[in-house]
Amino acid sequence: MKIWISLTLVALLSGCSGIGVKPWERDLLAQQDMQLISDPIEASLDDHVYFSKEGSSGGRGFGGGGCGCN
Amino acid sequence: MASPCEVLLALPAEQAELARRMVRLAADEVWRIEKRYSRYRQDNLYAAMHALPDQSQSMDAETARLLNFADQAWHLSGGQFDLTSGLLRRAWTFDGSDRLPQPERVAALLPLIGWQKIDWVSDPVNPAGEVGGGWLTLPAGMELDFGGIGKEYAADRALGICLKAIPARWRNTGILINLGGDLACNGPRSNSEPWRVGVEPPQSEQTATLTLQLSRGGLATSGDSSRYLMRDGKRYSHLLNPLTGWPVENAPRSVTVAGPSCIQSGLVASLAMLKGQSARDFLVETGLPHWVVDV
Amino acid sequence: MTQDKSNWQQGAALGSTLAAIGFSVLQGLPNQAMAGELEKWDVDAAVLQYVESDSRVQATEAVLGATRNFNSETQLNFKLTVDTLTGASPNGAMPDDQPQTFTRPSGNGRYTVDANALPLDDTFRDTRTTVAVQWSAPLGRDWTYSGGLGYSAEHDYESSSLNASLSRFFNQKNTTLTLASSMSLDTISPEGGLPIGLSAVPEWSSTSFDADFDASRQEGSYADKQVIDVVLGLTQVIDRRTLMQFNYSLSFSAGYMTDPYKLVSVFDQPGGIVQGYRYEERPDSRLKQALFWQTKHQLQGGDIIDGSYRYLFDDWGMTSHTLDLKYRWGLGNQYLEPQIRWYRQSAIDAYQPYITSAQLAENPEALTADYRLGDFDAWTVGLRYGYRFNADTEVYTRIAAYQQLPRDFASDTTPANSGDLPGMTALMLTLGVKF
Numbered sequence: 102m103k104i105w106i107s108l109t110l111v112a113l114l115s116g117c118s119g120i121g122v123k124p125w126e127r128d129l130l131a132q133q134d135m136q137l138i139s140d141p142i143e144a145s146l147d148d149h150v151y152f153s154k155e156g157s158s159g160g161r162g163f164g165g166g167g168c169g170c171n
Numbered sequence: 172m173a174s175p176c177e178v179l180l181a182l183p184a185e186q187a188e189l190a191r192r193m194v195r196l197a198a199d200e201v202w203r204i205e206k207r208y209s210r211y212r213q214d215n216l217y218a219a220m221h222a223l224p225d226q227s228q229s230m231d232a233e234t235a236r237l238l239n240f241a242d243q244a245w246h247l248s249g250g251q252f253d254l255t256s257g258l259l260r261r262a263w264t265f266d267g268s269d270r271l272p273q274p275e276r277v278a279a280l281l282p283l284i285g286w287q288k289i290d291w292v293s294d295p296v297n298p299a300g301e302v303g304g305g306w307l308t309l310p311a312g313m314e315l316d317f318g319g320i321g322k323e324y325a326a327d328r329a330l331g332i333c334l335k336a337i338p339a340r341w342r343n344t345g346i347l348i349n350l351g352g353d354l355a356c357n358g359p360r361s362n363s364e365p366w367r368v369g370v371e372p373p374q375s376e377q378t379a380t381l382t383l384q385l386s387r388g389g390l391a392t393s394g395d396s397s398r399y400l401m402r403d404g405k406r407y408s409h410l411l412n413p414l415t416g417w418p419v420e421n422a423p424r425s426v427t428v429a430g431p432s433c434i435q436s437g438l439v440a441s442l443a444m445l446k447g448q449s450a451r452d453f454l455v456e457t458g459l460p461h462w463v464v465d466v
Numbered sequence: 467m468t469q470d471k472s473n474w475q476q477g478a479a480l481g482s483t484l485a486a487i488g489f490s491v492l493q494g495l496p497n498q499a500m501a502g503e504l505e506k507w508d509v510d511a512a513v514l515q516y517v518e519s520d521s522r523v524q525a526t527e528a529v530l531g532a533t534r535n536f537n538s539e540t541q542l543n544f545k546l547t548v549d550t551l552t553g554a555s556p557n558g559a560m561p562d563d564q565p566q567t568f569t570r571p572s573g574n575g576r577y578t579v580d581a582n583a584l585p586l587d588d589t590f591r592d593t594r595t596t597v598a599v600q601w602s603a604p605l606g607r608d609w610t611y612s613g614g615l616g617y618s619a620e621h622d623y624e625s626s627s628l629n630a631s632l633s634r635f636f637n638q639k640n641t642t643l644t645l646a647s648s649m650s651l652d653t654i655s656p657e658g659g660l661p662i663g664l665s666a667v668p669e670w671s672s673t674s675f676d677a678d679f680d681a682s683r684q685e686g687s688y689a690d691k692q693v694i695d696v697v698l699g700l701t702q703v704i705d706r707r708t709l710m711q712f713n714y715s716l717s718f719s720a721g722y723m724t725d726p727y728k729l730v731s732v733f734d735q736p737g738g739i740v741q742g743y744r745y746e747e748r749p750d751s752r753l754k755q756a757l758f759w760q761t762k763h764q765l766q767g768g769d770i771i772d773g774s775y776r777y778l779f780d781d782w783g784m785t786s787h788t789l790d791l792k793y794r795w796g797l798g799n800q801y802l803e804p805q806i807r808w809y810r811q812s813a814i815d816a817y818q819p820y821i822t823s824a825q826l827a828e829n830p831e832a833l834t835a836d837y838r839l840g841d842f843d844a845w846t847v848g849l850r851y852g853y854r855f856n857a858d859t860e861v862y863t864r865i866a867a868y869q870q871l872p873r874d875f876a877s878d879t880t881p882a883n884s885g886d887l888p889g890m891t892a893l894m895l896t897l898g899v900k901f
Contacts, residue, residue: 114636114643114700121640123458123481126706129764134794137701137711137760139772142529142898143850143864146514149527149549150894154870156811156839157786159695159715160758160776232493240491247483301493324491331495340856435488458481 174351176201178329181345181360189341196336197329197348204325208237208317210257217317224311227290235305237317237324238291244438245286251445252438253286256413257316265398265409277416283312284413323391323437326355330433347385348433354390355433370427370462381427381462389433393440394425394464410444421447429460482638508533508858512898519891522586523553539610540603547596547618554586556888558728558835560820561585562740569670571727572658573679576670584888587727589657594620600629608635616650625652631697642701647694655688656726663747664826664833667729682745689722707765713758720751730835731820736881741823746834748816754780770794783815784839800853805866807846814839819875819882837888841873848894864896 122130129135138144138161152158178194207216220228230238244252258280262272290308297303309315329348334357337344347356347366359365365384370392383390398409407418426443430436439457443450454461510531517524527549534542557568559579566579570589579585600614609632616627631646654660661667661682668678697715704710729743760774776788787810794803816832817839848866855861872887
């Protein structure tokens with residue numbers, strides 16, 4: 102299993118080496134709205150609701166913990 | 172600097188006073204740089220630098236950055252971008268005539284040209300990534316000419332000074348500095364409206380002005396327009412190869428480059444021209460937007 | 467092909483050399499490629515009002531976050547959250563055609579539920595406070611790291627956590643590999659102590675109630691749980707307008723994971739007569755794994771599409787799919803962002819809406835009727851509106867509707883109709899400000 106993960110990682114990384122932008126093309130990506138989690142507060146409020154009401158948690162950052170709701 | 176210079180700000184009409192203040196700051200900065208490095212004055216840094224030949228002199232942070240820039244450009248261009256090549260103007264006069272210099276005159280100047288002959292030692296980069304100064308020794312008879320990079324550098328500096336001074340409320344304003352065709356800007360006029368820039372074509376059969384859209388960064392043009400010599404049907408561009416003393420062969424008429432800063436655009440445009448025949452290939456390699464006008 | 471690649475690589479090297487040269491000559495000036503300077507402090511505050519229909523749970527949550535920016539890559543973040551919760555929650559029992567009486571979790575009272583009504587326990591009234599601190603900084607040119615601590619407390623639950631992560635940049639920061647992990651230590655001290663899993667819930671009307679209640683209690687008044695999370699993530703810039711992330715995460719919990727307040731109805735047969743109730747019991751370890759993918763793309767006009775998918779599976783037998791889509795429609799200083807989320811969960815193995823006496827006799831190892839671990843679909847539809855005064859100041863509001871729709875529980879032994887299972891509808895209103 103570990104070998105598969107490392108192999109996939111190496112394949113992904115080398116596959117990714119051709120894609121991307123030059124340093125001066127980062128104008129749009131630097132905007133706050135383009136961050137993957139553009140609003141951490143909204144994300145944490147939602148995570149709390151879904152963690153309390155559903156059986157899944159995390160995926161994006163960290164899983165549960167921190168409250169007695171599930 | 173005999174070309175018209177302007178500062179454009181996308182501020183609402185009520186902010187006229189702020190706009191005037193920004194223009195004054197930008198102009199002051201441009202004049203400061205021009206005064207400092209101009210080769211026509213006797214009382215500035217340039218004059219002081221050349222008053223002590225063969226002696227080791229301490230340079231300040233700004234001069235150190237410019238000399239480091241010139242040094243890196245010299246390496247990057249294989250010796251063709253050379254701040255010491257200004258002396259060649261003594262042999263060459265580009266007035267559109269057919270008067271070429273005597274080869275002996277050009278050859279006589281070559282020993283006084285060559286970046287490798289000056290001794291420039293920069294201070295090491297400090298932990299904050301800055302250079303504080305350095306030591307320069309200019310051999311007697313040699314000359315450093317900042318004219319090739321001064322305008323572009325001034326455009327970037329003027330823009331930076333404006334950005335630093337503008338109140339937070341207006342920090343997203345689009346500002347464009349235009350120093351005779353060397354441009355630096357920080358953002359579009361409004362959310363989606365870029366600046367519209369017209370690049371005058373070199374005097375030729377080509378009549379249409381190239382119109383570009385600039386949203387961010389710098390724009391610089393390297394070209395010969397009226398500065399050339401024509402003899403026996405062969406055109407001699409004003410771009411001189413410091414290694415031979417003679418014009419670069421088969422250079423395009425003009426190269427315009429859009430890069431992240433004006434000084435960088437200017438460097439790339441100059442390097443492209445110096446590549447002569449392979450200008451286009453070089454520009455494609457850099458990945459920067461560019462426009463080339465051929466002979 | 468090789469020639470093209472080597473030219474490209476040369477070009478890339480040339481490009482970054484040029485970028486570096488151009489950058490260092492303009493030292494000390496704000497980078498004109500960035501719209502503005504970094505403010506030293508960024509503050510984020512928001513309030514969420516959460517209301518479920520049918521007088522069920524109501525909660526108010528307030529968050530205050532403050533970030534101290536040392537430079538564009540180094541920051542210290544503080545966060546304080548306070549939330550209060552009131553209202554009734556399903557207690558796990560099934561509706562019955564007779565009224566039902568339940569003992570309160572503390573053992574100090576009872577409540578009655580009407581015939582054919584979903585049994586809800588309204589004991590819950592709690593205030594929770596959380597504090598967290600997070601530090602992020604670069605490590606040389608190619609690495610960044612982050613570490614943080616968190617603590618939360620409510621009257622019957624306490625949690626301490628710490629996290630750390632390391633990221634490595636590749637391809638001129640176009641590719642980022644992140645390894646993050648966190649650990650938390652939780653303690654639960656429920657009202658009335660800890661029930662013995664699967665023991666009988668004492669009947670309030672019974673003469674031996676006190677003895678029965680004591681008999682249903684475990685030794686000790688609190689229990690622990692430890693959770694370790696590990697996430698391996700790959701973030702990739704696709705082009706100037708597109709960013710993607712792939713994450714694989716693992717979460718291992720061990721300890722007391724049962725909900726001490728939840729019950730399971732015991733029937734003699736499906737659709738039969740209620741025999742009694744048992745306290746639930748969950749396994750004492752859980753390994754969850756998830757695969758997550760997110761893409762963010764900015765369109766020509768400046769609008770941004772954000773989509774993500776998560777597939778989660780664990781060793782309790784649950785699998786879930788989560789699909790999230792947001793579209794930020796920019797209108798000058800303002801924006802409107804419709805949001806939609808679809809969630810589908812399939813129950814854990816130990817989940818049953820109720821149990822039969824016959825099954826009980828076989829001594830199951832784990833059993834829960836908590837609808838949150840059952841089969842259901844959930845939809846969230848939301849709309850967020852924001853107004854930006856300038857690059858650093860924004861006010862926003864979001865309204866969202868969240869609905870859980872249980873699915874029929876197909877089973878040979880304990881089938882149930884989705885109509886008898888707890889569904890839920892909630893309205894969420896958020897107001898926030900950033901400056």
